Structures are given as structure tokens and as C-alpha cells.
Amino acid sequence: MSAFAPKKYYYVFKIQYLGYRFHGWQKQPNLKTLHLMIDRTFKYVLEGKPFKTLTSGRTDAMVSANETAFELFLEHEIENHTEFLEWFNYNLPQDIRALSITEVDNKFNIIQHPKVKEYIYLFAHGEKCHPFCASILTTILDKLDIDIMVKGAKLFEGSHNFKDYCYKATGEGKYERTIFTCEIVENTAYTANFFPKKTYMLRVQGEGFGRNQIRLMMGALIRLGKGDITLDYIKKSLKTPSETPYYYIAPASGLILNKLDFK
Numbered sequence: 001m002s003a004f005a006p007k008k009y010y011y012v013f014k015i016q017y018l019g020y021r022f023h024g025w026q027k028q029p030n031l032k033t034l035h036l037m038i039d040r041t042f043k044y045v046l047e048g049k050p051f052k053t054l055t056s057g058r059t060d061a062m063v064s065a066n067e068t069a070f071e072l073f074l075e076h077e078i079e080n081h082t083e084f085l086e087w088f089n090y091n092l093p094q095d096i097r098a099l100s101i102t103e104v105d106n107k108f109n110i111i112q113h114p115k116v117k118e119y120i121y122l123f124a125h126g127e128k129c130h131p132f133c134a135s136i137l138t139t140i141l142d143k144l145d146i147d148i149m150v151k152g153a154k155l156f157e158g159s160h161n162f163k164d165y166c167y168k169a170t171g172e173g174k175y176e177r178t179i180f181t182c183e184i185v186e187n188t189a190y191t192a193n194f195f196p197k198k199t200y201m202l203r204v205q206g207e208g209f210g211r212n213q214i215r216l217m218m219g220a221l222i223r224l225g226k227g228d229i230t231l232d233y234i235k236k237s238l239k240t241p242s243e244t245p246y247y248y249i250a251p252a253s254g255l256i257l258n259k260l261d262f263k
Helices: 034-045 081-091 131-135 147-154 214-226 231-237
Strands: 010-017 051-055 064-074 098-104 116-123 138-140 158-161 176-186 200-206 254-263
Touching: 034 051, 034 081, 081 098, 116 147, 147 176, 147 214, 147 231, 158 231, 200 214, 214 231, 214 254
Parallel strands: 064 254, 116 138
Antiparallel strands: 010 064, 010 098, 051 064, 116 200, 116 254, 158 176, 176 200
16 A cells, blocks of 8 residues: 555444435436435535445335445544534435444445344235325235235245245355244334324344345235235245246335344
8 A cells, every 4th residue: 555545434324214216226327316315415515525435235216224324435534423414414315314423444344244134014905095105105905814924924034045036036146045033013113194004014134135035025925915825835935946936026115124233
């Protein structure tokens, strides 16, 4: 390293956002994405000073986050974290909020650092809901058998081959994964006076997930609740992946990255 190379500073930001109007995290030409809005805000609050941001994981279009993280790389120190966080939030769009800022060292790697993610999927069934629900709650108009869906969710717990639950999987991906918790419970965490009287939540915890994995798992549970598949179908899919899997991806807007914990 050159003696004149500037010192580097590293910060982890925890944030939350409503994803309904964004085309996911990753920057894309001519589309409004979360990474674009984050970097645009930093460009203003840092007054043109060099910076780089790197996320802990991407989310799809319309998916929201109650808690996720990204890393900020700087060539100057943030002297007052509280004041910087306030100014950053003042300039962010109203559907993005920064929760915290923590300084880390150059050994920290936000992508490779072990972490546990908790996703939830909010849904209701059997009725047409208020349009305001659409941003965070999926409505399944058909009646669902919630009791069998509860049993089905538990089948995903443990270590399995999730190739059937990774969209357009190839032969080179990592499909042997472990899910710590997978359950369907009545939703009491997210409520509003325009929600239906009873709503439900799929809650999933694990260290890593494949492309569209949670939404594909939810899709299978919806099919189970409709009577289109059986519990044995899910058991078999986790042992012997199909050569031509049936992809029913549940709508994105019901999915929320609820919590992110670095080990």
C-alpha cells in the first residue's frame, strides 16, 4: 500500500423500508431501486466525497424490510454518528429509514460474515381486502385450510435439499440448506384498522436462502391450503428434487425481511 493512500473507514447501517414502489435493491437502468436512492442520498449528504456501499443481501421488487443492513466505505471519519444518522434520515425518502450506524474494521465482510435472517410473509384468505393492504399483505381469495398449512410449514424445518424452491435452479448452486424455524401463526405483529379481522404470518429463520426461496415455499403452502398438493408432496420435494419443478411464486408484496442478526 502506498504511504499516501488515504485511510479507510467502514460503517454498517441498519435500515428499514417499504419496498412497494421500488424495483428491488440492485441498481438497474431507468428503474427506481433502493440502492439508487441510498447512493443518491449519500452523494448529497457527503457533499460529493468518495464513498461506496455494499448490501448484506438483495431483495426483489416490492419486497419490504423491517431490518436489513448495508456497509458504507469512506475515506474520512464520521465524527458524530447521531448527527449523521439524523441528517441522513432527513434526506432519505419517507419510505426508507436508517435505524443505526456502527463502525467496523477492514476485516468485516458484510456478505460473507455469518448472519441469521428472519423473513415473514403476511397473508389473508377467503375475502377481498381493503386496497391499502396491498403494500404488505397478500390476499388469497380462495379459502385455505390453515391447519394443514401449519403442518406443511413445519416440514421445511431442518436440513434439506431446497432445489425445488430455488427459481430456475442450475446444477451448480448450493441447495443443501438449513432452516431453523418455519411456522405459520396468526399475525399480531403488523396490524391496521383496514386489515381483515384475522391475518396470518409465515415466519422463516435461516442463514441463507436461494432465489425466490421464501416465496416458492409460501407458494407451495398456498397450493397445500387449496388442496392442490399433499403433505407427502412437500416431503418428497425436499428429498428428491424434480427435473421439472412446478414454480408457483407467491406475490412479492407480502414478503418482509423482518430481522437481520450478525453472529
